[in-house]
Structure formats: structure tokens, C-alpha cells
Amino acid sequence: MNLAWKEMKKSNTKFVILGSIVFLISLLTFIISGLANGLSQDNAALIKNLPDGTIYMETAAEETHALSAIDTDTEKQVLMENDGAFAFSIQMGFLLNEQDGQQSVAFATSTGSAEFPDVAKGDIILDRSLEEDGIKQGDIFNNSQLEDEFTVAGFTDGAKYSHAAVAFIHPDDYADMYRTEQMQMLFVPETAQPRTVSGLQSFSTEEFLNTLPSYSAEQLSLSMIVWFLVVISGMLFAIFFYMMNIQKLGLYGILKAIGVKTGALFRMIWTQMLVITAIALILSIAISQLFGRVAPSDMPFHLPVDATLQLTAVFFIIGFFGATLSGLQIRKATPLQAIQQGEESA
Template structure:
């Protein structure tokens, strides 16, 4: 510990440079992770907010719920058999306010359920992101609906495909889209998906992957996060490898006077932990502050547990990188190292 601290004080510039790089890489990783989580909520909060359960869509829909229509006979039998089941439909559309301004929304309707708000005919509930543009009691219209719709309230964090959700009554949805059949069935609180003839089952995670925009966004952003983690591991390996090459003579002397190889590894690990922890504490603090000052229109969500998980991953990768670079220490022979250091 004492040796490690003395070397850090002696070579401040080197360690400050490494710490700065680790800080920048970790800060960028936290920001991208926050954006990935924020976009995930912005794209599929409607689905993610549901409890664990199973989604069913028509088997011939080729895993695209937009092409799915649940036969009325199957829907009725499932709703009768499973009291926690519901049938639902989701369709993208528009609402016009009193100034004839269009607002893009995702219309959602369902059979009576405790999972969604109860909406009477001629009424609707909107995601809270529309609060600044629409007020409770406002009358909105749709080109496919004869009667107008009255806003009865707002619900927090209900979005689909980056559009605010509009919960409407089944009869209004039927008039707008000319269909009585729902697109999906959802069974909650089931440990295993019951087999239903003609329907294909999906867990919540599997269903999210059937949403094209969700899969593409999350895959791209998560690949960037993991790529940055790999870069951080390579930085540690290269940095400590170069440091060890320059200190071969010193290590030879230390081994000659009886310092064990394990002690040299501990010195390197202490240095790695000190640099990484300092950089991570700073980047974690700034990323949390960044989350507080971002505007509401920016999809950013970085829970504290997520930053802690990423920080632990950084520490593990840093430990592996430093350890791999230090394997050469075990091969150092005192006399040979001292002679090499003198050249």
C-alpha cells in the first residue's frame, strides 16, 4: 500500500492522465446508458409498466402484432377462463385540438381490466407528456371519429413507439378502426404460458423484441456501452504494461531484497483501484447531475442502481486488464532485470 502510494505521488502526471481517460470513458458510458434506458421507456413504457405475464398474438401474424387479430370466440373463452386476462389493441394515430393542431398519439383500448385506466365512451386519458399542450376538459377530435373526445386526465409514463398513449373506450376504437377484434391477449401472474390453439405466446421481454424500433435502438446503444467497457479494459492493460516495462529494473531490485511477487501485484491493484474509484465517483456524480438538469423532452433515465452496476463492471474489467499486463512480473529474474535496467 505504501509502495503504491509513493509511486502515485512520484508519477502524478501519468496517473492523472490515466484517471482522466477512465473518467471520460466512464462518463460517456453512463450518459449512453442513460439514453438507452430513456429511449427504452420512451419507446415501450406501456409494455414495460405491465406486470410479468404472457402476450398472445395470432400465430399467422409472423410475430408482428399489427397483423394480428384475435378471433372473437378465442377472446371470449380466454377471458372467461382466466380472470386476470385482458385483450388489447394498439394503433398509431392523431388527435386534433381546438386550434386544429395535430398531436401524434398511440391509441390503446382494452377489455375491462385493473391494469389500465377505465375509460368511458367519448372520453380519453393521455400520457402526461402532453400536459403542456392539452388541459383536462379540452375537447379533441379525430378524422375517423364522428363525436369528439374529452380529456379526463393524465397518466405518468405511458408511451409507445415514442408517442404519448391515448387510452380510449372500446366503442370509440371500434368506430375509428372498423374492427371489433383485438390484436393481443395478455395473461398476468402466470408462471407458465398456457397453450392456446392458433395463438403464439411471448414473455414480456420477447414481446419487446418484436417491436422493430425497440430492438434496433437498444442493440445499437448497448453495443456502444460494451465497446466502451472493452476499451477501458484495454487502456488499463496497455498503461500498466508500459509502466511495468519501464520498472523491470526496479522490480528486479525489489525481488532481490525479498519482496514477493504477490506484493508487487497488490501494489498494482491498489493503484488501479485508486485511479478507477476516483474517476468513477466523479463520473457517477456528474452523470446523476446531468440527469437532473436534462429537459423533460430528452429521453434520459439513469437509475442509481444502473450506475452502480456499470461501476462494478468497470472495476472488474480494470482488475482483469491490470492483472493481465502484470503477468510479466512473475517472469522477472532479479539479476537479469537489474542488468537490463542498467543498460
Template sequence: MNIAWKEIKKSKVRFMILGSIVFLVSFLTFIISGLANGLSQDNAALIKDLPDGQFYMNKEAEEMYNLSLIDPSVQEAVLNEQEQAAALSIQMGFLNDAEDKQRSVAFVTSTDSELFENVQEGEIVLDRSLEEEGLKVGDTLTNNQFSGVFVVKGFVDQQKYSHAPVAFINMKNYKEMYRVNEMQLMFIPAGDEFPVIEGLQSFSSSEFLNTIPSYSAEQLSLNMIVWFLVVISGLLFAIFFYMMNVQKIGLYGILKAIGVKTSTLFKMMWTQMLFISVIALALSIALSQSFNFIAPEGMPFSLTAATTVQLSIVFLVIGFVGATLSGIQIKKVEPLQAIQQGEV
């Protein structure tokens, strides 16, 4: 242990360079991970905030919910058998305010359920982001496909779909707007067992999210970047300690000759790795958690404590593996042969 600290003090610049690189890589990883989580919420908070359950859509829709139509008789049978089940539809559209300003929204309607906002005909409940844009309770909104008007009844928090604020409307108004009589989806909250419904294909919440093209493509790209950065950090540790070990072959030979065990040399290397990683991660966590305060307004960023802890553990494990792999040569060092190389 003392040898590890002495070497860190002696080669401060070398270890500071590695620590700076690990800090930058981990900080970038936390930022991208927070951005991925934020975009995930901004893209599908409506679905993600639902309890665990099962979605059903028409098999003929080929996993495209907007093409799915649930047969009314099937819908009625499911709702009668499953007390907490709900039928719902989601459709992108526009609302016009009193100044004829057009706002993009995701219209959502459902059967009576505690899982979704239930509104009366002619009423509308909006995501709170529209309140921040100037809309108020009591405002009148119109839609080119709707013969009447919508009166803003209230606002709800964190209800987004496909990066658009959700607008909950009455089922009759929805059917008039989109000229349909069928709902698109069925949702059954988690229970002892999910039924198999003839003609319908079932999806877990995560599986349903992956049927949304924008969601799956967006999250796949960002998560690939995150894991590439994690792998890069592991390679940095491996390369750094490998180069250091090559330079210290003679020193290791002498230490082994005077009775220092190979396990002790590995512990020295692990101590150095842990010291660098903990400091670099502490700084990157502090800055990434502060990013919410300096991020541009409206930027979807959400870095949870759970995600931070998970990524930190992954970084430490990757660093440990990288350092250990680079230290395999320590085990192979023969004292006499290493000393004869003339490097101390």
C-alpha cells in the same frame, strides 16, 4: 501498499492522465446508458410498466403485433378462464385539438382490466406529456376516422409507446375508428403456469419488446456502444500498466532480489488501479446523476441507481482484469536478468 502510494505521488502526471481517460470513458458510458434507459421508457413505458406476464398474438402475424387479430371466440374463452387476463389493441394515430393542431398519439384500448385505463364511450385519457403541452381536462379532441368527439377525462404518468403519448379510448370507439372487430393482443399476468393457446404465439414481456422494430434496433445500437466503451476502458488499463511494467522491469528485479514477493507486486498494481478507478468513477457518477438538471427539456434520460452500481462494478472488474493481464510479465521477471538490463 506503501510502494504503491509512493509511486502514485512520484508519477502524479502519469496517473492523472490515466484517471482522466477513465473518467471520460466512464462518464460517456453512464450518459449513453442513461439515454438508452430513457429512450427505452419513452419507446415502451406502456409495456415495461406492466407486471410480469405473457403476451399472445396470432401466429399468422409472424411476430408483428399490428397484423395480429385474435379470434373473438378464443378471446372470450381465455378471459373466462383467466380472471386477470386482458385483450388489448395498440394503433398509432392523430388527435386534433380545438385549434385544429394535430398531435401524434398511440391509441390503446382494452377489455375491462386493472392493468389499463378503462374509459367510457366518447372519453379519452392521455399521457401527462400532453397536459404539459397545453391540453386540459374537459378539452374536446377529434379524429378524422371518428364520427364523434373525445372529451379529455384525465391524464396518467409515464404512458408512452413508440415515442408517442398514449391515448386510452373505449373499445367501441376504437373499433369504429379502425373498422375492426378483433383485438390484437392478449396479456395474462404472471401466475403458476401460462396456458398454451391454439393458434396464438406467446411472448414474455422482454420478448414482446423485441418484436417492436424501433425498440430492438434502438436499444441494440446504444447497448453496443456502452459495452464497447467498457471494453475500451479495460484495454486502457491493460496498455497503461503494461507500459509501466516494461519500464520497471529492473526495479521489479531488485525488489524480488531483496525478497519482495510477486503477490506483493500485484497488490501494488491493484491498489493503484483501484485508487484511479474509484476517483474517476466517483466523479463520473456525480456528474452523470447531475445531468438530469442540465439536460435539454424533453430529452429522455433515466440513469437509475441500479444501473449505476452495475456499470461501476463492471468497470472495476474490467480494470482489475486489464491490470492483472498486463502484470503477468511481473511473474516472469528473474531478478538477476532484470537487474542486468540496467533499468531501475
């Protein structure tokens, strides 16, 4: 420990440069991770907010929920046999206000569930993001597919789908708009022991999200960037300590000659890595959380605690392996090598 601190004080410029690079990379990683999580919420919060369970859609729909249509008898049987189960549908559409201004929304309806707001016929409940756009309770909207008008009955939080605000409507209004009595999907909570249903394909919540083309492509791209940055940080540790260790092989040989164990030299490197990584991550986490607070409201940024802790652990693990890999040069250091370097310098 003392060796680590002494070297860091003596060569503080080198360690400050490495720490600055790790800080910038980790900050960029946290911000991109926050954007990835934010886009994920903006794209599919309606589904992600569902409890653990199984989602069923028609097998013939080939994993495209917009083409799915659950047989009415099958729906009744599943709902009767599973407590807490419900059927629901989601369809992209639009609302027109009294000035014919158009607002894109995702219409959603269900057979009755605690997970979806209870909406009266003719009413509509919107995601709160539309309230920020000036829409108020009591506003009137219509749709070209429906003769009657909608009245805004209230707002709810965390209801986004395909980057659009969700508009919850009554099943009868949905049936009139889309000319169908059939729901697209069934949801069976985890406690209900889901089973195989003839003609239906089952999905976990995560599996269902991956059937959404926009969601899977978007998250895959951002995840690749995040992990690429994490790998770069590990390579930086390995390269930095490798170059330092090459320069200090003679010093390591002398230390070994006076009785310093190889394990102690490795602990010195690990201590330096931990100090640099800890300081860099504390700063990057603080700034990324501040960024989430001051970012524009229309920027989807969400960095939960579990994602922060996961990335923090990964940075420490990558840093440890990078520093350890570079430290393998310590095993090659011998007292004879130190004497030879001294003779060459003389």
C-alpha cells in the same frame, strides 16, 4: 498497499492522466446508457410497465402486432381461465383539436385491467407529457375516423409507445375507429400459469419488445456503443500498466531480491487500479445523475440505480482483468535482470 500509495504519489502525473481518461470514458458510457434507457422508456414504456407475464398475439400475424386479431371466442376463454388476464390493442393515430391542430398519439384500449386506466366512452386519458404541451383536462379533440368527439378526462404517467404519447380510449370508441371488435393481443400475468393457446404465439415482455423494429434497432445500436466504450477502458488499463511494468522490470527484480513476493506486486497494481477506477466512477456517476436532472425535459434520459450498479461492476471487472493481464510481466522480473539493467545504465 504502501508500495501502491508511494508510487502513486511519486508518479502522480501518470496516474492523473489515466484517471482522467477513465473518467471521461465512464462518463460518456453512463450518459449514453442513460439515453439508451430513456429512449427505451420513450419507445415502449407502456409495455415495459406491465407486470411479469406472457403476451399472446395471432400466429398468422408473424410477430407484427398491428396485423394481429384475436378470435373473440378464444379471448373470452383465456380471460375466463386466467385471473388478471386482459386483452388490449395499440394503434398509431392522431388527434385534431378545435383549431385542426394535429397531435400524433398511440391509441390504446383494453377489456378492463388495473394496468390500463378505466376510460368512459367518449373520454380520453393522455400521457402527462401532453399536459406540458398545453393540453388541459376538458379539452375537446376529434379524429377523422370517428364521428363523435373525445373529451380529455385526465392524464397518466409513463404511457409512451413508439416515441408517441399514449391516448387511452374506451373499447367501443376503438371499435368504431378501426372497424373491428377484435383485440390485437392478450396479456396473462405470471401468476396465472400461462399455457399454449391454439392459433396464438406467446412472448415474454422482452421478447415482445424485440418484435418492435424501432425498439430493437435503436437499443442494439446504443448497447454496442456502451460495451465498445467499456472494452476501450479495459484496454487502456492493460496498455497503461503494461508500459509501466516494462519500465519497472528492473525495479521489480530488486524488490524480489529483497524478499517482496510476486503476489504483493500484483496487489500493488490492483490497489492502484481500484483507486483510479473508484475515483473516476464516483465523479462520472455524480455528473451523469446531475446531467439527468438538468437535461431538457424533451431529452429522454433515464439512468436507474440498477443500470448504474451494473456498469460500475463491469468497469471494475474490466479494469481488474486489464491490470492483471499487464501484470503478467512481473513474473518475468528477476534479480539478474535488475543487475544487468544497472550495468547497462553505468
